[in-house]
Amino acid sequence: MVIFFVLPLMLTVVWSVFERTMFWMEPAFTLFSYENFFFSSRLENFISSMLHSSISVVCAFFIGFPIAIFIRRRVKKVAQHRVMLLFILPFMVSEIIRIFALRPILSRNGVVNSFLMDLNLIDTPFSVFVFTPTGVVIGEIVSFLPFMIFSTFLALEAIPNYIFEVCSDLGVNRRRMFKDILLPLAAPGLFAGSVFIFVNGIGIALIPTILGGPGSVNAGLIATQAIIALDFPLAMAVSAIMMFTLMGLLYLGHKLFNLTKLLEPIS
Amino acid sequence: MSQTNAIEVKNLVKTYGDVYALKNVDLNIADGEYFVLLGPSGGGKTTLLRSIGGFIRPDSGSVDIKGKNVDNLPPDKRPTSMVFQGFALFPHMSVSENIGYGLKIQSIKNNIIENKVSRMMDLVGLTGLSKRKPHELSGGQQQRVQLARALILENDVLLLDEPLSALDAQLRKDMCIELKRLQKTVGISFVHVTHNQEEAMSVADRIAIIADGEMIEQGTPKEIYSNPKKKFTAEFIGEKNIFNGKVIDINKSIILIDIEIDKIEVVNKNYKINKGQDVSLSIKSESIKVDKLKVSKQPQENKAIKGKITEIIFLGQFVRYLVLLNNNQEIQVRSHDEVSNINVNDYVMLSWRLEDFLVHEG
Numbered sequence: 001m002v003i004f005f006v007l008p009l010m011l012t013v014v015w016s017v018f019e020r021t022m023f024w025m026e027p028a029f030t031l032f033s034y035e036n037f038f039f040s041s042r043l044e045n046f047i048s049s050m051l052h053s054s055i056s057v058v059c060a061f062f063i064g065f066p067i068a069i070f071i072r073r074r075v076k077k078v079a080q081h082r083v084m085l086l087f088i089l090p091f092m093v094s095e096i097i098r099i100f101a102l103r104p105i106l107s108r109n110g111v112v113n114s115f116l117m118d119l120n121l122i123d124t125p126f127s128v129f130v131f132t133p134t135g136v137v138i139g140e141i142v143s144f145l146p147f148m149i150f151s152t153f154l155a156l157e158a159i160p161n162y163i164f165e166v167c168s169d170l171g172v173n174r175r176r177m178f179k180d181i182l183l184p185l186a187a188p189g190l191f192a193g194s195v196f197i198f199v200n201g202i203g204i205a206l207i208p209t210i211l212g213g214p215g216s217v218n219a220g221l222i223a224t225q226a227i228i229a230l231d232f233p234l235a236m237a238v239s240a241i242m243m244f245t246l247m248g249l250l251y252l253g254h255k256l257f258n259l260t261k262l263l264e265p266i267s
Numbered sequence: 268m269s270q271t272n273a274i275e276v277k278n279l280v281k282t283y284g285d286v287y288a289l290k291n292v293d294l295n296i297a298d299g300e301y302f303v304l305l306g307p308s309g310g311g312k313t314t315l316l317r318s319i320g321g322f323i324r325p326d327s328g329s330v331d332i333k334g335k336n337v338d339n340l341p342p343d344k345r346p347t348s349m350v351f352q353g354f355a356l357f358p359h360m361s362v363s364e365n366i367g368y369g370l371k372i373q374s375i376k377n378n379i380i381e382n383k384v385s386r387m388m389d390l391v392g393l394t395g396l397s398k399r400k401p402h403e404l405s406g407g408q409q410q411r412v413q414l415a416r417a418l419i420l421e422n423d424v425l426l427l428d429e430p431l432s433a434l435d436a437q438l439r440k441d442m443c444i445e446l447k448r449l450q451k452t453v454g455i456s457f458v459h460v461t462h463n464q465e466e467a468m469s470v471a472d473r474i475a476i477i478a479d480g481e482m483i484e485q486g487t488p489k490e491i492y493s494n495p496k497k498k499f500t501a502e503f504i505g506e507k508n509i510f511n512g513k514v515i516d517i518n519k520s521i522i523l524i525d526i527e528i529d530k531i532e533v534v535n536k537n538y539k540i541n542k543g544q545d546v547s548l549s550i551k552s553e554s555i556k557v558d559k560l561k562v563s564k565q566p567q568e569n570k571a572i573k574g575k576i577t578e579i580i581f582l583g584q585f586v587r588y589l590v591l592l593n594n595n596q597e598i599q600v601r602s603h604d605e606v607s608n609i610n611v612n613d614y615v616m617l618s619w620r621l622e623d624f625l626v627h628e629g
Contacts, residue, residue: 171343
């Protein structure tokens with residue numbers, strides 16, 4: 001924990017206040033990098049990337065959780081893990097290629113648009129699917145949805161079958177089953193999946209690079225750009241801000257939802 | 268016990284592929300009766316219970332509860348509640364939430380639920396544990412929560428699927444007494460599935476023996492124990508001394524049976540058997556008397572058999588003798604007192620009261 005988490009975090013913070021030199025940095029104490037972050041469009045980009053990530057998390061929840069419930073409840077026990085394997089298949093392909101492949105699918109004359117036009121559902125093709133924040137959100141959902149499905153399925157799989165029999169004996173309808181049983185028991189999985197998607201959403205530079213337009217920049221991309229510009233202290237500052245933001249959000253989440261209680265079903 | 272039937276099962280058939288889980292089972296359970304379905308694992312007793320509860324759809328046959336046909340009703344629409352095998356509680360709910368959940372989903376007012384829950388917790392002996400989570404309870408307590416969760420709905424029948432199988436032996440005995448007491452208190456019919464004959468004997472008003480999807484026989488615990496009609500029942504309740512034989516002669520009071528090594532007489536208890544028929548016989552190990560064989564005293568004809576002691580086991584309250592017969596069959600004898608100067612390898616005479624030998628028709 002100290003070696004792999006605290007030490008790198010401290011180094012990141014320490015380096016972020018160093019002075020920038022031509023090719024590296026030198027020990028000093030300056031908040032220039034932070035100024036550079038907070039008083040530029042970077043802050044705005046950072047906040048909007050958090051917003052986009054949150055949208056991705058919510059979408060992944062609404063798409064992924066029902067899929068996980070379906071697999072747990074409707075697919076035969078022996079076939080369940082095989083179905084889950086299907087969601088691993090995309091990971092056999094390099095992430096760059098996977099995300100890049102979305103371009104011809106989502107672009108103005110891509111598969112989705114021509115399909116919609118052929119069905120006469122739209123007259124002019126949608127141009128918001130790529131090179132926009134929407135594109136980034138779609139890319140994030142496509143890339144990270146399996147993680148939501150996995151983590152929630154594992155949580156649901158741990159629910160013993162008798163729970164469902166008790167529910168049918170008591171006459172629990174679908175809505176109540178979802179609210180009172182599935183949601184609380186799958187909460188640890190939902191939490192893990194959400195954190196994963198959120199962190200990757202603001203951290204992985206690849207998706208906005210390939211699918212985002214000129215304005216779509218996330219924290220990962222800001223740091224990458226800073227490194228390319230050989231501004232290491234700025235990259236460190238961005239990383240430090242990202243980490244503290246996440247820790248702050250976790251703390252806030254803990255205060256609001258009581259994470260210990262949320263994660264109790266797995267203990 | 269009143270005369271009305273709480274449950275009437277007619278001609279129930281259930282197959283899984285080629286395997287019959289239930290073969291034309293008929294069953295009547297009276298109102299307020301504690302009924303036990305006893306039998307080996309995989310014999311169909313759980314299938315029968317689940318068909319009554321509506322968790323399994325039988326292939327054919329009908330189930331009536333309180334005179335109403337329930338064949339097309341789902342579990343929650345039937346006047347039954349189920350206590351499941353293992354500790355089937357909602358892990359994320361407290362004891363009181365678990366117990367009250369069935370009422371909560373019926374949209375009953377919170378203060379009414381609270382009242383009922385606390386009364387139910389007192390009834391099953393969980394007073395003061397309302398805030399605990401299932402994982403903070405012992406096995407026995409968890410089963411009490413299940414009982415309370417089922418009973419609070421005030422249905423006409425409580426179905427219990429191996430409710431005590433996950434508990435240790437001592438706790439099981441205590442819970443048996445409590446279950447029986449609880450059933451008398453609430454006054455509804457309990458249908459209890461178990462493979463443990465001791466558990467069945469201690470709680471049941473009536474027992475049905477079920478094996479291979481068939482109803483073998485039914486009766487009070489006393490009837491099942493002291494007068495099993497079928498060989499299977501005798502074996503299942505732990506009879507060790509079972510003989511195969513052929514009826515040689517039969518009259519109103521006495522039957523003469525050839526059991527290979529000897530001929531023996533048994534009392535005719537209106538058995539439906541004929542001369543020449545193959546039958547099986549059993550005798551309880553405590554009904555046999557062991558005596559040292561003396562040259563001067565030959566065994567009475569057809570009323571005793573000879574054997575050789577192979578083992579003497581002292582078991583505290585009684586002594587168990589293992590006796591080898593001429594045909595290498597081993598007989599168990601249980602005696603309250605040690606018979607003087609009998610040692611291993613001694614030849615002995617086994618005798619009994621004629622009425623203690625039971626004939627099984629099939």
